[in-house]
Amino acid sequence: MSAGRRTAPPEKALTRQAEDYLKCIYEIEQGGAPAATTDIAEQLGIAAASVSGMLQRLARLGLVSVERYRGARLTAPGRAVALQLLRRHRIIESFLVTKLGYGWDDVHEEAERLEHAASAELIDRMAEALGNPTTDPHGAPIPTAAGRVDERRLASIADLPIGARARVVRMSDRDPEFLRYLAKRGIVPGATVRVAAREPFDGPITLTVGRAKQAVGAAAAAAVYVDGAAREPRTGKV
Amino acid sequence: MSAGRRTAPPEKALTRQAEDYLKCIYEIEQGGAPAATTDIAEQLGIAAASVSGMLQRLARLGLVSVERYRGARLTAPGRAVALQLLRRHRIIESFLVTKLGYGWDDVHEEAERLEHAASAELIDRMAEALGNPTTDPHGAPIPTAAGRVDERRLASIADLPIGARARVVRMSDRDPEFLRYLAKRGIVPGATVRVAAREPFDGPITLTVGRAKQAVGAAAAAAVYVDGAAREPRTGKV
DNA sequence: GAAATAAGTTAGTACGTACTAACTTATGGT
DNA sequence: ACCATAAGTTAGTACGTACTAACTTATTTC
Ligand SMILES: [Mn+2]
Ligand SMILES: [Mn+2]
Ligand SMILES: [Mn+2]
Ligand SMILES: [Mn+2]
Numbered sequence: 001m002s003a004g005r006r007t008a009p010p011e012k013a014l015t016r017q018a019e020d021y022l023k024c025i026y027e028i029e030q031g032g033a034p035a036a037t038t039d040i041a042e043q044l045g046i047a048a049a050s051v052s053g054m055l056q057r058l059a060r061l062g063l064v065s066v067e068r069y070r071g072a073r074l075t076a077p078g079r080a081v082a083l084q085l086l087r088r089h090r091i092i093e094s095f096l097v098t099k100l101g102y103g104w105d106d107v108h109e110e111a112e113r114l115e116h117a118a119s120a121e122l123i124d125r126m127a128e129a130l131g132n133p134t135t136d137p138h139g140a141p142i143p144t145a146a147g148r149v150d151e152r153r154l155a156s157i158a159d160l161p162i163g164a165r166a167r168v169v170r171m172s173d174r175d176p177e178f179l180r181y182l183a184k185r186g187i188v189p190g191a192t193v194r195v196a197a198r199e200p201f202d203g204p205i206t207l208t209v210g211r212a213k214q215a216v217g218a219a220a221a222a223a224v225y226v227d228g229a230a231r232e233p234r235t236g237k238v
Numbered sequence: 239m240s241a242g243r244r245t246a247p248p249e250k251a252l253t254r255q256a257e258d259y260l261k262c263i264y265e266i267e268q269g270g271a272p273a274a275t276t277d278i279a280e281q282l283g284i285a286a287a288s289v290s291g292m293l294q295r296l297a298r299l300g301l302v303s304v305e306r307y308r309g310a311r312l313t314a315p316g317r318a319v320a321l322q323l324l325r326r327h328r329i330i331e332s333f334l335v336t337k338l339g340y341g342w343d344d345v346h347e348e349a350e351r352l353e354h355a356a357s358a359e360l361i362d363r364m365a366e367a368l369g370n371p372t373t374d375p376h377g378a379p380i381p382t383a384a385g386r387v388d389e390r391r392l393a394s395i396a397d398l399p400i401g402a403r404a405r406v407v408r409m410s411d412r413d414p415e416f417l418r419y420l421a422k423r424g425i426v427p428g429a430t431v432r433v434a435a436r437e438p439f440d441g442p443i444t445l446t447v448g449r450a451k452q453a454v455g456a457a458a459a460a461a462v463y464v465d466g467a468a469r470e471p472r473t474g475k476v
Numbered sequence: 477g478a479a480a481t482a483a484g485t486t487a488g489t490a491c492g493t494a495c496t497a498a499c500t501t502a503t504g505g506t
Numbered sequence: 507a508c509c510a511t512a513a514g515t516t517a518g519t520a521c522g523t524a525c526t527a528a529c530t531t532a533t534t535t536c
Binding site: 099101110119125126 | 339352
Binding site: 477478480485486487489496497499500 | 513515517519520521522523525527531534
C-alpha cells in the first residue's frame, strides 16, 4: 500500500477525455512531429478551440509540453499514461475477439469506452487469460504493464514499389467498414501481398493477394502496414 | 435501425452519475417509501444539496418524479434505466468471478465503473458465456434484457425468530471486508443457518452454521437475506 | 516581401456536477 | 400549539468540457 514510484504524486484520476487526448497525441507523435492542434481536433471530432483549452490543462498537470502555435508533445508522465491506456485498449480488444466472439472489425468502439473503466487488475487478468499476447487483433503491439512497447515505424502498402512482396502486420482499426472491406479482399494481419501495379498521382494500387488481384485506393493502402517488404526475387516463386 | 419504442425519444446517453443516481433510487425505493434526499446523499457519498440539484435534472428528463421535501420516485423510463444498469452490474460481477477468477468480495467496485461503459451487446455476450445466470455472486437477481426482475422482498437474518432455520440467498455487496467476514464464518449464498439465540435491544444474534456457532451483530444480520425461513420442526433434525 | 490563407488562440457562453453557507419546511416531543 | 432539531432547498462558487465568434500568428503563394 505504501510502495509506489517516487516520481508519481497523489495523481487524482484523469478523466476519460484527458486520457483520450493523451492517447491521441501519442499516436500523432508517432508520425515524428509534435501533435498539432488541428490534428488532435480532427481525430477526436472536437473543435480546435476546445483542444487549445484542454492542452493548457494537460500542460498544467505536467502531462504535455505545449509550444504555442507549434503543437504538443507528451512528457514522460503523459507518455506513461498514454501507454497504459493503449495497453488497456488493446488487451480489451483482444479479449473481446478471443473470448467473447466479437468480430475484429467491431471491437474498437467498445474498447474505446471500456479502456477508461477497467482497472490494472482486470487488464492483467484478461491478459493472462489470453496468454499475454503481444499484439491486438489489428496487429498493433500491446505495451507491457511496465510501459514498454514496440515503436518501430512500419512501411505501408502505399510505400511499396512495384513487384514488392510483404506480409501484412497491422492496420488502422478506426473504421469497421474499412476493416470489413479489407477482410473481404483477404487483406488481414498475416496475409502476404504483392504489388502488381501502381497508378501514378496517388492512383489505385493493384495487389496480388493469394490467387486474386485487387485494386485498392491509395488512402486505403496507406492504412495497411507491412513487414519485411522485399522486392520479388528474380527467380520468384511464392 | 428504425424500430425503437414510440415512448423513447432520441435519448442522449445518460452520464455515469445520472445512472448511478437512478440505480440508487431504485434500491432505496425497494424499501417501500420514496427515496429521501439524505438517503441518496449518504449512499452516494455526496452532499444533500448536490442531490437536490440532480433530482431536478432527472425530473426534467422525465426519469424521476420529485415531490418537494418528500423524496423521489422513479418513473417508468427511469426504472427501465435502473434495471438495465442493474443487469449490467450483476452480469459483470458474475463474469468477473466465474471467468476471470475474481473473488466474490472484490468485484463490486470494478463493476461499479464498468457498468457504465459496457454496451448491451457486450452484456448479452457475457450473459450467454455464463449460461444466462439469474443471480449474481452475492445472490442478487439479474434483470432480464427485457427488464423483468424478481423483486420479492426477502427476510433478513435479523428478522428471524429464535429457532428458525433458513437458507442464505443474498447479501449486501458494498463492503468487501464485510463479505470476507461473512465468508469466513460460512455465511455465503446457499448456506443454511439456524438462529440459536438472540439478545434483545438489537444485540448479537447467535447462529448455527454447519456445526459451528457464530455470534453476529444486528447490523450484519440485517444485511444477510434468507429464503424459506421456517421454525425448526418439533421433531427437529437437520 | 506583401497579401492571402491556414492554423491556432482567446473571449464569452453553456451545461453538468459538486461544494459550502444560509435559509426554509417538516416533524416529534412536550 | 410550539419549538427544537432534522431534513431539504436555494444561492453562490468552482471546475471540466465543449461550443461559436472574433482575433492573432504562421505559412504559402505570387
Ligand atoms: Mn482500437
Ligand atoms: Mn477512449
Ligand atoms: Mn455489486
Ligand atoms: Mn456505477
